[in-house]
Amino acid sequence: MGFTIDFSEFEKYVKAMKATERDFNNFLRDFLLRMANEVLRETKLKQSGHYGEDFKAYDTGAMTNAWTLGSITGSGRDISVEIINPMEYATDIEYGHRIVVGTGENKKEVGWFDGKFMLKTSIENIQRQMPAAYDIAFRQFCKSHGIV
Numbered sequence: 001m002g003f004t005i006d007f008s009e010f011e012k013y014v015k016a017m018k019a020t021e022r023d024f025n026n027f028l029r030d031f032l033l034r035m036a037n038e039v040l041r042e043t044k045l046k047q048s049g050h051y052g053e054d055f056k057a058y059d060t061g062a063m064t065n066a067w068t069l070g071s072i073t074g075s076g077r078d079i080s081v082e083i084i085n086p087m088e089y090a091t092d093i094e095y096g097h098r099i100v101v102g103t104g105e106n107k108k109e110v111g112w113f114d115g116k117f118m119l120k121t122s123i124e125n126i127q128r129q130m131p132a133a134y135d136i137a138f139r140q141f142c143k144s145h146g147i148v
Helices: 007-046 064-065 090-093 118-146
Strands: 068-075 078-083 096-101 108-114
Touching: 007 064, 007 068, 007 078, 007 118, 064 090, 090 096, 090 118
Parallel strands: none
Antiparallel strands: 068 078, 096 108
């Protein structure tokens, strides 16, 4: 008395798992890039006054338009996305700065400009949203590879 076992479904599942493993790093990079673009979008909206006067930076729009994504480095669990603003005064607007009047020996500190923290608060907001967004994206990724 003999019997046969059909392993075709198991073999398909193993192939799907291997494809998922192969494509995971690209999925993760794409996900982080989408999240970084959300940070960028929110930062620009804050700076333009969309979120009210608390964040608005009073400029010509040059600083708002200068926010951009830099390099994406790393792999696996250590992927980072750089968000940059090359404007000379961007750090001062983000974190705050001393207010100084006069020149040379007549310089005098007269106060402090509070930072707007447009980028910092945008990063914090998107970080709070990331677990739910990742769960949805990962489920879709797995479904597209046939492992759900």
